[in-house]
Amino acid sequence: MSKLHIETVVNGEPAEFLCSPDETLLSAIRNGLGLTGTKEGCGTGDCGACSVMLNDRLVASCLVLAAEAQGRSLTTIEGVARGSTLHPVQKAFLQEAALQCGVCTPGFIVAAKALLDVNPAPEEEEVRYWLAGNLCRCTGYDKIVRAVLDAAAEMRSARV
């Protein structure tokens, strides 16, 4: 099967990779681009571990074909921090100990950042609904939700 040559933008930088016509974006991110922060959980769009931003929309990269990235821009967990400065959501996850095994964490952080980019002051219920497609089998979610609310408050106070 002939490979497709895909030119895209990943975390703000031009990037290219080769993929099969039926390869998932998740596979291309991990294997083609070598960015292994994005995790595979279920592979069927249920768990959110593979969450990335595709042209400013939160998607499950296991349910996107790699070829769809042609000419579009991607943000993965590797693009969330600025150099060695963690994003407020990442800091809050550490402060609240909002992770245990960590497999779901990149997806949660990408998804939570996407929420705060469109809604800087979410209610707890809004956070829970927004993150309902991200599954965590360790934390019981409470610390994750608290971390997101803390990060939102931190980002609002930094903006003033």
Next chain:
Amino acid sequence: MQTTRYEAPGTIADALSAIAANPGAMVLAGGTDLLVQYQSGMRTPSAFIDVKRIPELMQIASDAGGVTIGAAVPAAEICANATIKTLWPGLVDGVSLIGSTQIQGRGSIGGNLCNGSPAADSVCSLIAGRGVAIIAGPNGERQVPVEQFTVAPGRTVLGRDELLVAVRLPKPAPHTGDAYQRLIPRSEMDIAVASAAVSLTLDATGACVAARVAIGAVAPTVLLVPDAAAALVGSRLDASALQQAAAAASAAAQPIDDKRGTVAYRRQVVGVLTRRVALVAAARAKDR
């Protein structure tokens, strides 16, 4: 078996050519059903024809006569559209229930229709709102009322050489409201046990002068229920009219027993939902 081709045409004409040139190809919109089915081995198309580079399939176009929603517009964009939120809140009720935030970023009403599930959450409201499917084919365009689009679970009226382009909703009359609800055993992200949508129009005195009722997950396809609508028209949505509408919805249902619910339970619940959504639709109609 593997799918060995991926094409992303930029026009409807090119998409139709690609479909014709690849027997066994499948159209890829948001992929939230198709790619799951592909990965589980349920479907192995000869090619994926990605239609998300075609402007007509990716836009929401409002005009004086209504709105045309591109078949591949993601759910999140539909739910954020100001015109749709104002004129068809019942469509937003349904579309916003489809999957998680991640799924909302991809899944479309075109995909929801073409997947052909009787439990498709967007379809009841499209039917209640007199939606019309706009289909492109080698001999030009044809239009099919949404209630006739799905013919059996997983089967639609689409010919092998055709493409669903958009769904057109005519602008509702003043004092029209719509609503959709489903029953699921958990708080979200599940498949309906039963569902119902009502669109109704009130006159200045609050009497119902027009109605459409659609029910889901209780028959091989989503059903339009004219008898339930007839029970509402002419009434002031009093208890007796609501009870008649509920009974008509229950009578029209042809449910199956499965892990989600029994025949008797679904029949009962679809009536209850019909009554409830009629009241929500009426409250919204008063506000418009």
